[in-house]
Amino acid sequence: MRSLRIGALWVSTSFRAAPLLMVIATVLVALRAVAAPAQTFGISLLVEGLTADRSATITAGIAIIVGGLAVSFLGDVVAWPVQVTAEERMAGRVHADLLDVTTGIPGLTQHERADVSDRLEFVRERAWKMGVGSEVLLWLFGTVTNTVTVLSLLGSVHPVLLLLPLLGMSRVWSAYQGNMREQQAHEDTMPQERLADRLIEIAKDPRTGLEVRVFGLRRVLLERITALQAERFRLLVAAARWSGKVDGGVRLLFGLLYAAAVVWIVIRARNGQQTAGDVVLVLLLAPQVDQMTGGIAQNVYWIGEVVRSFSRYDWLREYAKANSWRRSRTPAPRRLTTGIELRDVGFAYPGAESAVLSGVNLTVPAGSAVALVGENGAGKTTLVKLLARMYDPTSGQILVDGVDLSTIEPGSWRAGMAAGFQDFVKFELIAREVVGIGDVGRMGDVTAVQAAVRRGGAESVVAGLPRGLDTQLGKKFTDGVELSGGQWQRFALARAFMREKPMLLLLDEPTAALDPEAEHRLYEQYATAARDAAAETGGITVLVSHRFSTVRMADLIVVMHHGRIEEVGSHEELLAAGGRYAELFELQARAYR
Template sequence: MDAGAVDPLTLRAAARYRRKSLGQLRRLVSTSIALVWSADRRLFIGLVVLQFVAAALLVAQVLAVRSVLQAIITLGERANASGVIGWILVLAILTGLSAICGSLQTQLQRLLGEHVAHAMWNRVLGVSTKVGLRHFESSEFFNQLSRVQMSALSRPYQVTQGVLSMAGATVASVALGVALFSLAPVLVPLVACGGVPVLVASRRESRLEFDFSVQQTPALRLRSYFGMLQLGRDEAKEVRALGLQSWLMERFNGIYSSYLADLRNHVRRRTGLSVLGQVGASIVLGATLLLMVWLILRGSLDIAGAGAALVAIRMLMAQVQLVFRGAQSVFESGLFLDDLDDFLALGAQARDEDQGAVAPTSFDTIRVEAVTFSYPESPQRALQGVDVELRAGEIVALVGENGSGKTTLAKLLAGLYEPDGGSIRWDERDLSEFSSSSVRDRVTVVFQDFVRFALTATENIATGRIGLTVDPQRVRMAARSAGAEQALDGLPNGFDTILSRMFAGGQDLSGGQWQRVALARSFYRDAPLVILDEPTASLDPRAEHELFTTLRSALRGRTALFISHRFATVRGADRIYVMHEGRVVEQGTHEELIRIAGRYAELYRLQATVRVGGASHDGGEAVTTEHDDRVQEAT
């Protein structure tokens, strides 16, 4: 199922259709058990054994109660208390063992639950890191991911737990039923009926729960988002600077209040159903007890038998309800597991990263030909018929106004998206022929919003080529090429300092220093194509100048595409492409582009004369910059 096409209503309708299928349910139960089994089979077997032990202890207690009562009744006749004391001791020991068994079950269940959650996390993270980036443009994908995290992760364990408790309670019910049958056979069918109202009510409750969860997911995600804005370290300064605290709190509280109102209604409906089920069960219990009194009055049941039957009925009722609750838990989780299944299926549908030929380790020319591309669910084309050429060893620049399509083209070149039309060719071979993993291996990208890992400086750089044993010398070389070496050496633990204050001993870097670390990461990767999206936006003029004078030697023959708004830095590129509204509108060297006096020349001149206060190029007050002179020279 394509996550982008699913909305909550469709999902609910699909779930409604599916829940009629018992075959589906059987499959869910067996996959859940298989998952729990694979998570920790020893714990699983231990819990199964404990279920049976618990059932046996219950039956033994009923029999012990009868023996205690018989011993008490015969006490007067024989005046021998030892029999009573002996049976009371047996009953006490059995009760104690039952309690020990119960607490052991609780602890083992907790452990097993964690093991299953771990296995589920592995699956979910496996899918979320494997699916194409397109999914991350879809709000429904995030809703699904959020539902999976909130509930589906724990459901396989819940199903297994439900099946286990059903199995244990069924064994106990049969054993107790046999015991009760030996005391008063007529009572058995009536007690068994006690579970039916609970089952009917529980099934309805499960549907309500699933519908509620689907309906609330978008609001809960928004609530978490507003919570995160108030908790996040990165957001903290801007929230305070803009004075957003009360506004954010209001939004957060608004969502919370409407969620609580919905939850109140939901809880009311669930409680109503649950009460109905319990009332039904109590009516059956009352009828059973009345029947028992009638049996005593008729003389079909003696006092000891009646006492034991009373305990058996109580226990049997509880066990029968456990059987039906287990079934409910399976039904309820089954709906969530469908959702989880859909999510996990996205991983199976994702293009196999290793499928296709291995991309060559070098190329002579990369050609982007008539490429068009639209983001999912976006009515506008981000790229419309783009042609670009990158020759081996060249430094090619992309410039253009905001939203003109530069980053989008970079993403396509890096193999993160596939073009909707046109082609990207590596020496006559289409990029789509190659496996995604090998294409990504040959490209390194520094995005504008690169990740700042809260890891050591060495790790931050070495993530550029994960999988290789970290080579401290190469890390240092990469840092040197990016101009980061000195700053990192100056940290309390040098390259071993964690680059975040979130962790003890950590130290944060300035924006420019971070940018150099990101550059170092890309140099460490050592890929034939380097894409730098605004690599100097946070660098000071000296650092920027140094970077570009040393860029060619740092690249060591690799091809680079760099995106920049700073025209002073793109001047030195071998070729410059000017993008406008998703198209390449001009191309050439700096000199050629200035000569044709088109968009590039205009943007260049605008930037050269920009000054605080916005005076014009000819403005008398403006201080002429070095660029002005160059523009005038060039034009």
């Protein structure tokens, strides 16, 4: 069943990419596949007509030869550009489909599991092999057509000769086995390849260059990369040697058998059991049979690669389908009326031995601002990810106005959300796009982008750019401008302001690269925006920060410790309680003093 599904996926993807071109190419491939053996048959008829002095046979032979030449000429002129164009369309379709499928997975689980990450990386790296799928499909169809034609001609001479192409298929078997051995070696060494590639990136990336040189990591990186590549090459070379031995032995056996068949048909002709045309036909078909089986043997690698690539693509589609949260169909509310409630929420990352969150109970009223505080590893960022529904809790529930968040359509929920993160992305786009993607629907609204820049405190950064908001960011591009860490963060903050009145605003230390004074000013703007959103949408603001001078403006402060909530209350209440919050606040205040 899965094999049929993979085959159907291969064919449908090829024809969806360029339907008309694929139909034209298929017809041309079939004609070209028949042309060569047909010309051989025409030559045998010509020889028979000349030896027997039959003009009708001579005429038929010449007509077939000329027709074959015409088809070959037409195919050479038209088929190649048609196939190249179809292949380019196929490559574009494959990459678009892969992007659509991978970005369509609503959660982040696939990024947390090493086994899934390895397979996803393999799919992406080998995607170009699916891109040549249309070419391989056409070649396969042409080979089948050519094989049927050659078998028919050999069978017309003597049925025993049909065994020769079948014996030649042993080369296909040997090539397939060798290819499987080599492919398995590639898959077995994928972890080493990924690690080596990552270390190479570290070695050449300007962002890591400072620490590489300060800590003298050059030799360590080189030795590690060399060791990983040596291990890979050892396994790959062993597989290649095994493949060469098997394929060489099979080819030698096939060559000897075909030579014996040619001698046998000549002896039969001398005894009057075959005609001169039969001898010519077998002699001329011999190199075609060898070419046919050799071509299959050589291209079985590509057939195998395309099949395996589409097999992985099929796995990815099935994985995406299984993790698509298809049952989450409830639309997100347009306005929060009661708020968000966490009931005995627990969460463990895929493959982790221990839970990051356990027994979390919390009620956040609509229209409130809540701050999450605690030491590193307390579970603050994980809680933010659960609220954004990047994951579902492994136990317990998150309720939005009494509705389980796991039943709400994720795209609908995130459409009413805005966020700023410490680990923000440096989108190397045009400056206005870097901000505008915070609300894709208003990305082209210059007024909205300028307002977000103003609220995010990025006006001074834009003013220093040579072409303002039309400046290309990133030194990788011609005339691109590189920004400092703080400047990139200003753009990330402005991006978070694009959605003016979100129902959920998540701020996970988005100002870590800014000084305390600048951070405080920005959070005052966030507080103003949060109050506006709260009045209109019942919006909730969730703030993660280590600076207590900032979190004190929150309506509710949640103190987390080892994945649990230890204290909840206002700044004044928590100070009066004299618990962990009061202790942490005093430590930070003492440091400032």
